[in-house]
Amino acid sequence: MDARVRLPLGLGEVAVWQALGLLAIVALFALYPVIDRNIGHVSAVADAGYFLLLVFGLNIVVGFAGLLDLGYAAFFAIGAYTYAMVASTQFNLHLNFWPMLIGSACVAALFGVILGFPTLRLRGDYLAIVTLGFGEIVPQVFLNLDKYTGGPNGISNVDQPVFFGHAFGFNPVPYYYLYLVVALISLVLLNNLRRSRLGRAWMAIREDELAATHMGVNPVTTKLLAFAMGASFAGLAGCIYAAKLTLISPDEFNFSVSVTILSAIVLGGMGSLLGAFIGGLLLALLNFMVLPQVTNWTHALGTALHNEAIQNADLHYIIYGLILVLVMLFRPEGLISNASRRAELHHGQPATSAAAAGVE
Amino acid sequence: MSAPLLAIEGLTKRFGGLTAVKELTMHVEAGSISSLIGPNGAGKSTVFNVITGIYVPTAGDIKLGGASIVGRKPHQVAAAGIMRTFQNIRLFAFMTVLENVMVGEQTRMHATPLDSALRTPRAQREERAVSERALELLDFVGLSAQSEQWARNLPYGMQRRLEIARALAPNPRVLLLDEPAAGANPVEKRELMALVRAIRDRGVTVVLIEHDMKLVMGISDRVTVLDYGEKISEGDPQSVRRDPRVIEAYLGKGA
């Protein structure tokens, strides 16, 4: 039971059973498209990929640095539009997908800094409201700049990636593997960052900004790096998303996207990387695979009973909301979390120092 | 006499109509333990808050090693070599004891975000050195056994010592301690004063706020007494203790 192994890539030391579990999970993901030949399923699991990247990115901002951002979908939109505008018939530019993957991440990161800058002095609720505003403004801008963005119709005929002569086309399998590789690399990089100078600076800002600055943490650069790095994941996700779907429109990046990403983080356990992964995966599968299926069942049931109300019922969001409410009632600390936070949330003991408000 | 390491010159801080600190001049010699004492609300913490850049002084100057640090942000003051603790402990609650101290070493680290993300050999080396040093400091304050606990789970007395270890992390030139013995029992108080001496012996200049006069008498090289924001006495502990103005200010307060 106590035997431990050191994982490569700085993943740290874990118990043997954990290492084997991890190996099995990675193997399962690697083989999934071979095991499940249902293209619809593979496509849905691939779509979990962009959602996971979004969760990873927002987890930097909210989970690590403690900056409550309610408009994160804006950066997803920026990433998607960046690629769609330069790789489609929109301007007949057709830039290559692979460099644009990095390009979209960089553009999103740049906007992370631009939109983050005015919020630097805000905290908590105020920050949430301002980011909420940004989240609403960005899709509106894409909607209204119709000369460049196609307005409400968005951009169609977005170029699909070609990998060494192999066109991705509409087959979800290559997208699945692309997401898998990007997500695994992201996990390793994020895990490294979390336990580094910058990761500790983020957490210190989250725990007590005033004390952090007195320990030499520059709040401006630390927060802007969180916004920029967080946004870059949304840029990556947006680029692959646009390429896989081949068409994007402004209404796909609304508030509910931001909230769903945030709920995945809360569900998984705020600040925990493993929590973000599990929460993101569960919510994505729920949204893309399980709940659409439920809607099919109720539709079939309604048809069989000749009941139009049941036939047209969309239980999707009801069940989704119910699950979130139940988790928060019975496990408010999220699925993965440390013992002390669990104690606090279940027994209501306040944190000793982080709760102190004054400067005295 | 050599030039003071930390020089506070004619410092005034007003909050609206309230003058919290009035024309305070105080010189701190390198390698000394200086105490700033005074009754509740005398303006002691405000002096620290102005030094570390939370507040901009209304008037006056603050010099570290001859260079003015007025107008610098708290993180720049830390980088210049002044670290502090807080009157009401401010630890990073949901970080481990070791991580708390490692945050204190921010200003001595060079790893870029890219180094960190890729865990370059350079970053790994620095990370190892920093954590070894943090462990050494935890040993110094007697918290080795707690290094992996969450800071918030430590008992009060240990939290005080952790805050001191965190402030010592970058090997500061000046350490500002705001009532480190508050809430401690007599045994803990004596231990804390021994710790303060040991810190001075490591070459760190200490400025100590305390409102229990007896406590600081034994270890201070120099004592400055504030009352209603004004310096009412200054000198070596013995002469300050006998100063009638100090006795008056402390009358009924057990001095």
Ligand SMILES: Nc1ncnc2c1ncn2[C@@H]1O[C@H](COP(=O)(O)OP(=O)(O)OP(=O)(O)O)[C@@H](O)[C@H]1O
């Ligand atoms: N930010 C602020 N705004 C307004 N007034 C303040 C502020 N900070 C301190 N004061 C006031 O300045 C005066 C000095 O406060 P300070 O905290 O410096 O006293 P102190 O000597 O540290 O007292 P104690 O021993 O109680 O800690 C008090 O009257 C306090 O109310």
Ligand SMILES: [Mg+2]
């Ligand atoms: Mg005080």
